[in-house]
Amino acid sequence: MRFRIYRYNPETDAAPSMQDMTLDIDPKGRMLLDALIALKAQDESLSLRRSCKEGVCGSDAVNVNGRNCLACITPLAELKEPIEVRPLPGLPVVRDLVVDMELFYRQYKSVKPWLVNSEPEPEIERLQSPPERAQLDGLYECILCACCTTACPSWWWNPERFVGPAGLLQAWRFIADSRDEAAAERLDNLEDPYRLYRCHGIMNCVAACPKGLNPTAAIGKIREMLVKRRV
């Protein structure tokens, strides 16, 4: 199989380049990550991140033939050759396919992604009814791979100020949580032309999410709450 791999070492290269590589591999039943690991065995200087190999850790997000995906759950057989593998767009490249996620995590942290509850801690756990728990479906599954946020043009233009789809999905996850008491402050924190309202409903995030989540819908819910408390 033929591959075109993005190569860049900021310390030694003047500019990024695409390296053509070939691999003798049977694509049947194999994922892109298997090929990338085999390519790394061919050329040890190739850098990439990976860990769990089953779409749970979110560390091997890359841009393949123009789409963000997790290499470990992307079937090789479904990809058109030459398979072009690039780092996630919109983030500084550390080396080859490895990007600096600092900005992404900073935006994530800015929505305070933890439960805020001043009630005394119960002996065992804070209980939720099944319908309350069901509110978190489609939200808690996010693995923070950054496929959605780095596919969002609004985030490309304003990464310092727009929270981005992943951060906003998590913001809604905590606003929607029946055990959380900080919804008002959370909404205050997002009431801003940049932090929330840079979302134009482009929906690249929905197309890119490897877990099939819908950040655009979550953003819509946050907006609904902001409108509700205003009118």
Added chain:
Amino acid sequence: MKLLGASGKGTGLWLAQRYSAAVLALGTPVLLALAFSHAGYTAWRALFLPPWAKALWLLYLAALLLHAWVGLNHVILDYVHAYAGKLAAHALATALLAGCLFWGAYILWGVA
């Protein structure tokens, strides 16, 4: 100084865009219907002649310009990143659209 935090604004603009769109949805079909019916000068004149019609069409124009302003504001926030450039672009857009409002009022009240 690391973070400036949220400005506390945004939903107002979002609502303004929706409200103005509702006004546009009421007025635009009337204008389009007349435009495609090959109506003559008298029909157009009748549409803008009564004082209450002038007031309603001025409201329509204001909604159109407000809608345009919110749209331009989006473009500026998306693409203009320098603080001074943003201020200048905002001022220019606001002056231009406000000018259009006065010009429109002048034209409307010129119908006699």
